[in-house]
Amino acid sequence: MNLIADLILHNGYVITLEEDMESAEAVAVKDGRIIFVGTSKAALPLKGKDTKVVDLKGKALMPGFIESHAHPLACGESFLEVDCSPGTTNSIEEILCAVKEKASTLPKGQWILGRGWDDSKLSEKRVPTRWDLDQISPDHPVFLKRTCGHVAVANSKALEIGGVTMDSIDLPGGHIQKDVVSGEPTGILEERAQELIPIPEYSDESLREGMLLAQEQFAKWGITTIHDLSAQKRELGVYQNLFKNDELSVRYRLWLWALPDLHEPGVLNEVIGLGIYSGFGDKFINVQGVKFMLDGSIGGKTAAVKESYLHSDGNMGILYKKESDLAPHVISAIKSNLRVSMHAIGERAIDQALNILEKAAEEAESAVSMRNRIEHCTLANEEHVKRFKKLGVVVGSSTGFLYPSADNYVRVLGKERAERVFPHQWYKKYKVIAPGNSDVPVVSGNPFLGIYGLVTRKTEGGLVLGEDQGITVIDALKAYTIDGAYSSFEEDILGSIKENKLADMIVLSENPLFIDPEELKDIEVEMTVFNGKVTFIKEDTAIHS
Known part of the structure; x- marks a missing residue:
């Protein structure tokens, strides 16, 4: 091999998350892509006079995290x-x-x-x-x-x-x-x-300042790709300006806000009118589809549940729209080559989403192969999961809620219903792809809190909910990497460490494969590499170049 690498990471434990999971200890990068995965002995000859070489000191290296459902601009605003x-x-x-x-x-x-x-x-x-x-x-x-x-x-x-x-x-x-x-x-x-309430909007410069701070935090969490589930004109403007000024340190996958809801005007008609298809854009910023709101949240007692919330005088939450009113918009998007994402937390909302997708599949054969998404799916039951599989649904599973929020689920739903939130063993059983997420800034965007919840099913208060729905550490890591890549049709370039994939990687303080699951939530990211460049390095890390 005559290539000279821009970056070599060696003397580590490479968790490739490829199916064969062959052992490796070094990775070499050139022009933002991985050019070699293997032994340190074979990697180091790729060094040139300008190559950055990092000795990992035996630490674990894995793909960068893909946050499959977030609101980055809201994260930026939170700093303001x-x-x-x-x-x-x-x-x-x-x-x-x-x-x-x-x-x-x-x-x-x-x-x-x-x-x-x-x-x-x-x-x-x-x-x-x-x-x-x-x-x-x-x-x-x-x-x-x-x-x-x-x-x-x-x-x-x-x-x-x-x-x-x-x-x-x-x-x-x-x-x-x-x-x-x-x-x-x-x-x-x-x-x-x-x-x-006519709340004011932030200036463009304020949004830029907030997003720069948010990106610093994403890098500390090891997040290198984010699906923005409420993208509109403001978001596109901020991301494009960051890209133009070479300040982008995260890949953004945009789900455009479809209809007027929650202070957002909605852009469905404009997007369809312009003829924008899913996938429009490049490896840094691209359009995934359009997002619809169906119900609220469990914590706010507004998710559309099948049985009323405890101590609530019969409150069963809120459905935003009638199925007959919403379906034509969803079907129109699908027929216009736009993937759809539907926020559905309670059982009644999940039913509504599936009913609409079934109607769409009757009218457009492509609907089942488009990897349309249902977001959160907190209270999905086994029959829902079977229907997900039949319709090719990708579940944007907000597993980041398990640890910080599920104690409250018990309080408002009762323990029996709370036991079956985020049913990942069912997803595994029926081969439904369900990338994990935090919905940040709703809860902490630290993926290891979500991974901990997926594996242990433990809450912050120490309850274990639905232990039979827990999954392995490897499967939990995949939920935040390769499964997220699948959800954007990018599993060929993102989500694992393999030659010719984009060079988004993170170095960890502990190897998640070899520690007690109780320690998963305490793992820290010590280095983040985005597009082949180091965007974060922890001050007291032992790794060095």
Whole structure:
């Protein structure tokens, strides 16, 4: 071989995640692609005077993680907003202190935005209300999204700007929570009711600054490819500017927001009108398809479940649209060579998604081979899984929720229903591809928390839910790599370490194949390589060049 490598990683344990899983200890890279996988002895002769050579000191090297469902721009925005996430604000009182501190830096009338509160983890074990926020921010409109993004709380000033009063009626697919005694809005807005509040948009420069910070975090987590499940004009603008300025350090796979929902206008008609097909773009940024919203979240008690939530007076969640109204849009997308992705968490929403895909398959033979996706699928049952297989569905499984969120699932669903969330043994049994994800910033984007949940089925509170649905470490690693590549028709260039694949790789603090599963969640990424270039290296790592 006469090639001179740009980068050589040697003296390691290479977890290729290829089917044969042949042992290797070195990888060589040139022009952003892997040119050699094998022994250190065979790799080192590819060194030239400008080759970067990294001694892995025996550490594990594996493919970069593919985050199959995320909201990167929301991650970037979170760096610009009040952080209400668990661990930062653990009570309503602490949220109020954070909002008050932000208000002290802004002129009266300027908006205060925030995200991340989780009532199940607040010390008060309740949702914050407008009256809580009014105590410390009467002169600033305040809008704070729950961690799931499907529920928000607005203060009185924000409700006034949005024209929300006790006489306001619910939008289809949304609910304004009102006090049972006074009839006044509590400030809690569920699903599409959030659209009533005209929150301001960030400037292009602010979004760029936020995304640069988000990309730094993605690299620390070892994420090298992200499926953006809410992409629209703003997202495309930010990604293209990052690419133009050579600031892109993640591959973005775009699912364009189809219909007007949750403050988003929707672009389905424009995309179809322009004749854009799935796959349009390049190895850095490309269009995967269009995304539809069917229901809400379990934590917010808005996912469309089959049986009512516990202690909820019969609440069974929210379906955004009637099946008859939604189906024509989905079928139109499929007939226009656009793959579809449908957010469906509760059983009723999953039923709706499958019914629509069955109708699409009757009208367009290509529907079954398009790898259309259903997102989250938290409460899929075995019959659903059989239908997934028949329809060629790829499940965007939000397994990152198992560890941080499933204790709350037990609280609102009961243990029996919570036992069967994210049923990966069923997916394996019926050969359904189900890439894992975190839906970041809904929960931490650290893939090892999702991998830990997939293997152990343990929650943060120590419960074991559906132990029979646990899978092996290898299968869990594949859920965050090669399965994610399959979900974008890119298994030939991403998701494993093989000659001629794109050079996205990570070095780990511990080898996940050789440690106690309990330690999986504690593994750290020590180096990230994106497109053949090192984008992150941990300060105290033993590896060096």
